[in-house]
Amino acid sequence: MLTAIFDGSLDGFLSVVYSCYYDKRPYDYVYEDGVYQQQLDSDYFYVPTEPARSVRVMEAIGKRVSQDAQTNVCYCCLANDKERFTSLLRYVRLGFKAGAAADNYLQDPHVLKVHKLVQYVLREAHLLTGFCRFKETKSGVYYASISPVNNALPILAEHFRERLMNQPWVIHDTARGIAAVYDCNDYRIDPVKNSPHVDCSDDEARFQELWRAFFDSVAIKERLNKDLQRNLIPLRFRKHVTEFQNNSPAFITQAPRL
Amino acid sequence: MYHYAESVNRVDQMEKLKILSAAAKYDVACTSSGVDRNATRGSLGSASACGICHTFAADGRCVSLLKILLTNVCVYDCRYCANRRSNDIPRAVFTPREIAELTINFYKRNYIEGLFLSSSVIRDANHTMEQIYETLKLLRGVYKFNGYIHIKAIPGADEGLIRAAGFLADRMSVNIELPSEESLNRLAPDKTKESILKPMSLLKKGIVQSREEVALFHSAPSFVPAGQSTQMIVGASPESDKKIIDLTESLYKRYSLKRVFFSAYTPVSDNPLLPSVKPPLLREHRLYQADWLLRFYGFSADEILKNPDENLSLNLDPKCHWALNNLNMFPVEINTADTRTLLRVPGIGARSAERILSARRVGSLTFENLKKLGIVLKRARYFITCQGKMYERISMDPEILEMKLTENKLGGAYKQLSLFDEPALLAEGASEG
Numbered sequence: 001m002l003t004a005i006f007d008g009s010l011d012g013f014l015s016v017v018y019s020c021y022y023d024k025r026p027y028d029y030v031y032e033d034g035v036y037q038q039q040l041d042s043d044y045f046y047v048p049t050e051p052a053r054s055v056r057v058m059e060a061i062g063k064r065v066s067q068d069a070q071t072n073v074c075y076c077c078l079a080n081d082k083e084r085f086t087s088l089l090r091y092v093r094l095g096f097k098a099g100a101a102a103d104n105y106l107q108d109p110h111v112l113k114v115h116k117l118v119q120y121v122l123r124e125a126h127l128l129t130g131f132c133r134f135k136e137t138k139s140g141v142y143y144a145s146i147s148p149v150n151n152a153l154p155i156l157a158e159h160f161r162e163r164l165m166n167q168p169w170v171i172h173d174t175a176r177g178i179a180a181v182y183d184c185n186d187y188r189i190d191p192v193k194n195s196p197h198v199d200c201s202d203d204e205a206r207f208q209e210l211w212r213a214f215f216d217s218v219a220i221k222e223r224l225n226k227d228l229q230r231n232l233i234p235l236r237f238r239k240h241v242t243e244f245q246n247n248s249p250a251f252i253t254q255a256p257r258l
Numbered sequence: 259m260y261h262y263a264e265s266v267n268r269v270d271q272m273e274k275l276k277i278l279s280a281a282a283k284y285d286v287a288c289t290s291s292g293v294d295r296n297a298t299r300g301s302l303g304s305a306s307a308c309g310i311c312h313t314f315a316a317d318g319r320c321v322s323l324l325k326i327l328l329t330n331v332c333v334y335d336c337r338y339c340a341n342r343r344s345n346d347i348p349r350a351v352f353t354p355r356e357i358a359e360l361t362i363n364f365y366k367r368n369y370i371e372g373l374f375l376s377s378s379v380i381r382d383a384n385h386t387m388e389q390i391y392e393t394l395k396l397l398r399g400v401y402k403f404n405g406y407i408h409i410k411a412i413p414g415a416d417e418g419l420i421r422a423a424g425f426l427a428d429r430m431s432v433n434i435e436l437p438s439e440e441s442l443n444r445l446a447p448d449k450t451k452e453s454i455l456k457p458m459s460l461l462k463k464g465i466v467q468s469r470e471e472v473a474l475f476h477s478a479p480s481f482v483p484a485g486q487s488t489q490m491i492v493g494a495s496p497e498s499d500k501k502i503i504d505l506t507e508s509l510y511k512r513y514s515l516k517r518v519f520f521s522a523y524t525p526v527s528d529n530p531l532l533p534s535v536k537p538p539l540l541r542e543h544r545l546y547q548a549d550w551l552l553r554f555y556g557f558s559a560d561e562i563l564k565n566p567d568e569n570l571s572l573n574l575d576p577k578c579h580w581a582l583n584n585l586n587m588f589p590v591e592i593n594t595a596d597t598r599t600l601l602r603v604p605g606i607g608a609r610s611a612e613r614i615l616s617a618r619r620v621g622s623l624t625f626e627n628l629k630k631l632g633i634v635l636k637r638a639r640y641f642i643t644c645q646g647k648m649y650e651r652i653s654m655d656p657e658i659l660e661m662k663l664t665e666n667k668l669g670g671a672y673k674q675l676s677l678f679d680e681p682a683l684l685a686e687g688a689s690e691g
Contacts, residue, residue, distance in 0.1 A: 098620075101619070101620060103616065104616045104617060104619045104620045105617075105620050105621075106613060106616065106617040106627075106630075106631050107617060107620075107621055107623075107627050107630070109630075112630060112631070116632075126308075126310070127311075129306075129310050130310045130311050130312040130313070130322070130368075130371075131312070131313070132368050133367060133368060133369065134366065134367045134368050135367070136366070136367065142366065142367070144368070160368075162296065162297045162304050163297060163303055163304045163368075164302075164303075164366065164368075165297045165298075165299065165301075165302075166299075166300065166301075166302060167366060203363070207363050207364070207367065209272065210271070210272060210275055210360065210364075211364060211367075211369050213272055213275055213276050213279075214275055214276075214279045214324070214326075215313065215315065215321065216316075217275075217276050217279045217280040217283070218279050218280070218282075218283045218315050218319075218321060218325060219283070219315035219316040219317045219319075220283055220284070220317050220319075220524060221317075222524045222525075222536065222537055223317040223318075223319075223522075223524070223537060223539065224316055224317055225316075225317050225318040226316065226318075227318075228314075228317075228318025229314045229315070229316055229317070229318045231318075232311070232314040232318060232320070233313060233314045241313065242367075242369070243313055
């Protein structure tokens with residue numbers, strides 16, 4: 001049994017693919033450094049990340065498998081699943097054999113897993129494009145915090161770079177301790193150690209209040225359906241969402257089940 | 259413009275927002291889909307074709323747009339409407355600037371995807387439409403707002419005004435309100451069928467014309483790019499579901515609408531002409547399911563329901579209902595059926611069909627495979643075969659199938675069997691499904 005260990009980045013994973021072919025080591029398992037358990041019957045190899053190699057592998061996937069496969073690899077790396085790289089390597093290797101048809105092999109558990117993870121990542125990121133709430137700070141920078149299951153930050157940053165093009169913003173992933181910082185030009189994703197102190201602008205409280213009032217008054221009381229609401233905006237998102245934070249009226253927070 | 263103190267303004271604005279959003283909540287449309295528009299330097303926002311839900315209200319409905327009325331002061335007295343002239347409720351009026359300011363500030367905080375602006379008719383139709391147009395001009399021109407805007411075309415307003423507003427909005431809608439002319443006459447004496455259909459056909463003409471122009475000259479301004487929609491109230495008047503579905507189909511065909519929305523009637527008045535019951539939510543849900551069958555599954559209204567007075571079954575979804583009445587077309591072999599046939603299997607939707615089509619290219623599928631692909635077999639298993647095998651031994655008898663399909667539901671299809679009139683029961687079962 002062969003196990004590859006690497007740094008967990010996309011470039012790192014692509015270097016593993018490179019090593020799989022050029023070092024002739026058909027890895028059975030691929031793990032991020034630090035999130036695996038040593039097995040007795042396996043040989044371990046630490047694969048260093050080499051951007052030059054990863055670029056070549058990415059190009060090869062685009063040419064010999066498909067563009068869809070390229071995006072699948074990118075998104076799957078963002079998922080929160082220990083076994084994802086193992087499945088992803090099998091998926092890429094199948095791709096080099098079967099070409100674009102690799103995505104049809106849904107009976108293959110690894111292909112299916114990659115597809116499911118990609119779907120999960122994209123779905124969560126899509127939800128967050130709606131649920132992400134910015135606060136205006138005194139300095140004019142808009143600050144939002146999120147704590148998604150998967151690493152949705154790169155996808156979100158792409159979305160908001162376009163949408164909120166003319167205002168500087170920060171999206172802080174408190175679960176991973178990283179933040180995307182946009183300066184009206186481009187964004188960077190950097191590690192952030194402490195939770196920053198957010199100093200809200202004078203108008204901020206007023207608009208939050210207005211928004212909460214709006215949110216409460218659009219609900220039709222005869223149709224109250226908390227279960228449906230909870231399915232659609234799960235509780236785990238709510239701690240970052242303005243309208244679910246504190247002073248909401250009683251009928252929003254503790255409604256009877258119908 | 260505003261000389262009074264900031265604090266007064268604040269309280270005032272809050273009250274206004276409460277009144278005018280509560281008044282707008284019965285408008286169903288909150289979709290922000292149908293148009294893809296990239297952001298540009300110097301303007302705020304973009305639009306995404308798939309639509310983005312920003313939150314979900316306590317009734318489980320999606321909130322993606324700031325849905326408000328310009329005003330709830332109304333000259334009409336429609337009996338089903340909470341804003342009718344004769345109703346004693348607090349009234350308020352927003353100025354275009356107030357709406358623009360709210361929209362921009364909510365948008366910058368990512369609370370909303372855009373604006374949904376409707377209005378009661380204040381003074382007259384033209385004045386109301388003018389105010390809506392002013393708001394749009396302010397948002398698009400002064401604030402450079404590039405997000406989604408849905409507005410109402412006010413029936414009876416000048417054609418030029420509606421057209422001008424249409425070039426600034428993404429979607430426009432005219433509410434058809436009630437599913438038949440008689441009901442309209444009875445419950446909305448100030449409105450006529452013609453006054454509603456006229457702006458609809460005007461919008462349709464504008465959309466078709468603009469599509470042609472944009473095809474010829476890429477830079478031509480686009481008119482209502484996300485199409486027009488409408489909504490009707492269900493349960494306030496006695497029309498059958500069949501009538502509603504027929505009307506829906508003809509609206510899609512004749513006015514090329516993007517969406518028809520249904521709104522379960524919520525009692526807002528104690529007028530004796532109106533029912534005072536709980537909103538018929540399940541009926542509304544079934545109508546939406548039928549609407550989906552019309553738009554995405556290639557069904558026609560006559561396939562969904564046959565008799566003019568028939569209603570959709572509340573126990574079974576419309577597709578199951580159709581399948582039970584057309585059992586001669588089943589079971590369907592998963593490994594060979596074409597897309598159209600797959601889509602007609604109860605429990606298989608567009609996504610499942612797509613997965614099946616892709617997976618069977620590289621191998622024959624079994625029930626185990628289907629489960630792994632995430633195909634829900636709860637309903638589908640009675641109507642399909644995999645490699646010639648059924649999921650379980652079951653007779654293709656509509657009554658038995660109906661019982662199986664409604665097994666775990668309260669008020670299912672269980673019937674007390676009679677010893678004596680069995681032939682009658684069978685005949686009834688076959689027609690009822």
